[in-house]
Amino acid sequence: MSDDNKVHVDLRTNFGKGFARRLRAEGKIPAVVYGHGTDPVHVALPGHQVSLIIRRANALLDLDIDGKSQLALVKDVQKDPVRQIIEHIDLLVVKKGEKVVVEVPIVVTGESFSGTIVTVDVATIKLEVEATHIPEHLEVSVEGLEEGAHITAGDVKLPKGAALLDEPDVLLVAVSIPAAEVAEENAEEAAAAPAEQAAEAAAE
Numbered sequence: 001m002s003d004d005n006k007v008h009v010d011l012r013t014n015f016g017k018g019f020a021r022r023l024r025a026e027g028k029i030p031a032v033v034y035g036h037g038t039d040p041v042h043v044a045l046p047g048h049q050v051s052l053i054i055r056r057a058n059a060l061l062d063l064d065i066d067g068k069s070q071l072a073l074v075k076d077v078q079k080d081p082v083r084q085i086i087e088h089i090d091l092l093v094v095k096k097g098e099k100v101v102v103e104v105p106i107v108v109t110g111e112s113f114s115g116t117i118v119t120v121d122v123a124t125i126k127l128e129v130e131a132t133h134i135p136e137h138l139e140v141s142v143e144g145l146e147e148g149a150h151i152t153a154g155d156v157k158l159p160k161g162a163a164l165l166d167e168p169d170v171l172l173v174a175v176s177i178p179a180a181e182v183a184e185e186n187a188e189e190a191a192a193a194p195a196e197q198a199a200e201a202a203a204e
């Protein structure tokens with residue numbers, strides 16, 4: 001895990017919307033750390049640093065709480081629906097070597113066969129993986145794939161030690177021909193049919 005994920009936090013003893021607004025005005029984010037049977041710990045996170053870290057899915061933070069290190073997985077980020085300001089973060093306590101269940105984003109690479117389009121049916125897959133080895137994303141290649149090709153969850157190469165929790169036959173990506181082109185081809189075939197039939201009749 002990168003040193004960039006080391007975050008010094010302040011313990012919170014005051015609560016309520018008014019205090020939370022003051023924290024955000026100071027550039028901090030209210031958060032709660034919970035899990036492993038421990039009492040929830042309310043903290044204030046450095047806003048700019050944490051905002052950059054949580055751009056990645058399933059971000060893992062190495063929290064410095066009163067001089068003690070604590071690993072925590074970002075489980076929920078609450079944002080203002082209009083201004084998109086982060087209002088609160090839920091952090092789940094994890095241990096080194098512990099496995100967690102996460103949704104990992106799928107990134108499509110490559111270009112399918114000329115004239116086809118790629119449709120992403122499901123953009124994430126569910127894995128059980130070590131908390132300190134959660135992949136930022138998983139890549140699937142559509143390079144050269146032709147119409148009718150598809151990629152399922154079972155086709156994705158997983159990192160060492162990770163287990164797929166989705167059904168292997170869940171469709172992630174499909175390659176097809178645009179509907180407009182199919183309709184145009186059908187129309188051309190329909191228009192050509194009478195002429196072909198007339199030519200066959202004349203030949204008889």
